[in-house]
Amino acid sequence: MESLSRHAASKTCRRCLRSALSSSPYSRTTRSFSQFGSWPASQPGPAGRTKLAAQRTLSSSNVKRSISLFSQKPKVDQDNTRDPPSAPRVLRSDDLFHSFTNSPIPEIRQRAAFIRQHAHCPHPEHRVARAPIEPGNPPVPVSSGNVATAHVDFECPDCGIPIYCSEKHWADNYEEHLQICDTLRQINEDDHDLRSGRFFPEFEYAGPQMEEAVVNMTNWDTFLYTREFEAINDDRSMRQVTRLLTYPLTIGSVLHELSPYNIRKGGRLTPEGLKSLSALRYTLHPPRTGGGIDISGLRPEAPPVRIFILGARAESSLPRNVWVQLAHLFPRGKFHLIFIGPESMTNRDDEFPLPPRTASNPFGAIVEDRVWPNMKISTIVDYYHTLHKTGHFYPYDPYFDCFVMFHPGLGHPASSHEWAETVPQLLETKAPILVTGYTQHDMERDIAWVNKTCRGEFDMLMEPGENIFRSQRWDLNDLDPQDISCGNWGVWAFRGKRFVYHT
Incomplete structure (x- = not known):
């Protein structure tokens, strides 16, 4: 009888076995990613760590988060038939670019206010007012200007993020800003996408892996495919899912x-x-030890x-x-x-x-x-x-x-x-x-x-x-x-x- 059951299991297709595993008490669940919107801000970049240490009272890590990973209820897409119609969608997929200051998302408007209050204009005309990041390095920014340092106030119309103190400085330094402008716009749209209220099918993670199915870890694409994740055909969805995984x-x-x-x-x-x-x-x-669930099958682990x-x-x-x-x-x-x-x-x-x-x-x-x-x-x-x-x-x-x-x-x-x-x-x-x-x-x-x-x-x-x-x-x-x-x-x-x- 045991051999027949083993034979039947070996003939079960992977999709059927996957469906059977998903019905277990440990089955995977789909959660809206909008509840994770504030998470990335808790880990500033390497240059930001120095400023965070020097300005403890100004650090964004000291501001109480309005979203907790375990307390915020998921927001869902009203247009999706699988979701209840009680939570309307805030932004459409073709309407994700907004300036931080005029964003329809309150959290992003608060973030813009924080940037305006603490970030400094990088234009070389400004007088050096900050210590070097590391001992022995030249002061940042490297400048011989005679204009007092100023906080950012002007938002680039292409990326929508406060980046310079005035339009004049933005225009003068436009070629240098172009090096990161496209990336900043991508960050802008990704942040709005997280809080758009849409349904996130890319976060329906794959369940247990069959031992007979080999995982290919050459890159993200081969891994997600061999782990039988739902197909992710959009670059933005790929960026969102890799941010956690x-x-x-x-x-x-x-x-x-x-x-x-x-x-x-x-x-x-x-x-x-x-x-x-x-x-x-x-x-x-x-x-494999050949262990079982009965007394005779016990093995040291x-x-x-x-x-x-x-x-x-x-x-x-x-x-x-x-x-x-x-x-x-x-x-x-x-x-x-x-x-x-x-x-x-x-x-x-x-x-x-x-x-x-x-x-x-x-x-x-x-x-x-x-x-x-x-x-x-x-x-x-x-x-x-x-x-x-x-x-x-x-x-x-x-x-x-x-x-x-x-x-x-x-x-x-x-x-x-x-x-x-x-x-x-x-x-x-x-x-x-x-x-x-x-x-x-x-x-x-x-x-x-x-x-x-x-x-x-x-x-x-x-x-x-x-x-x-x-x-x-x-x-x-x-x-x-x-x-x-x-x-x-x-x-x-x-x-x-x-x-x-x-x-």
Whole structure:
């Protein structure tokens, strides 16, 4: 009888099996993405971090968000027959371009007011009134002008974003502005699209993956196709969906056995990286044991792989069905995601107050058990070096532990002091450390800082370079509209040196 059932299962087509899986208690759900509108603003660009540190009272991160990822009810499209007619659509797909100041969306008008109040005109006529971003660099902007610095007030008619203090300065500097004008207009339309109230079919994520169906991780298109996502035929929809999926996919693309990063020429993986990642891949792709549900079928199982996401900010408030996509890539692996950082509760106002610190929960961790049958998520609002000193997570094992830092700003003057104590502790664990950067400059600055502070104490696991699964959507820094970046643009990896040779 058992053989007949196995035979029947093997003859079931993939579409039927997918339909059967979607009827389970863990079936995928479609949520309107309009509730995530305020999320990208919580992670400013690398240049914005210095200004945020210098102007704590002016920082957009100190303004209470009007939208929470878990409290805002989804807005739906009235024109779509699948949605209730109670929530009318605000903007049509052919009416997404509006100037920030005259936008029909109140949140975007508030954002325009914030930019006008804090951003400075980049025209070279203005007198230097700001310190250099990094010691030794020339002041920004580089200028010998005699005009006092001024806040932006004029909106470019082509991109609709306040960018210069006057129309005259915009016209004088028009050729330089053209280099980013198209990107700024794209950001403008994407922001309006998020809040348009339309139905977002691109966020109907794929369910569990059949083990017999191989995932192709060459790029975004091949991944979405082999994972059987709904077809995304619009560039804007692709930008919106990659803005969220870049976080789990950046981790999964490095740890997966079919990773596009390998030791072959151009694969960017080093011999030491192959050793470290092979250990994790062995754990995440365990061989079949022949175990069953009865007593005779019990088999010993490895503990879950702990992924420590340090300095967590907005990624900790991602919808959980986004992080579940990481579990789908490893059907027989088990995960414990641990978000650690003083800002790890950003945009999670509904979960306050935090749990009390007790003997059984000494750091007041918020534990979300059974997010998926093989995934658990914990959030700790504290610095990692504080936890490391207590031995709370000890012992560490390179087969079961991995550290991830999304845009940590290791080398940024405003945040490097926060990592000075943490990074040497990470090297002691000998576990892989994955790091991403907003831009190439941001990534190279982090690497230079690690080389300076930990020279000779670490091995490079993956050479720095552009992340295959970076976000395709660009973000704008409200404190400096000239500063545009995208989530997880670059990725590299390192770990503590296992053997130290003395000469």
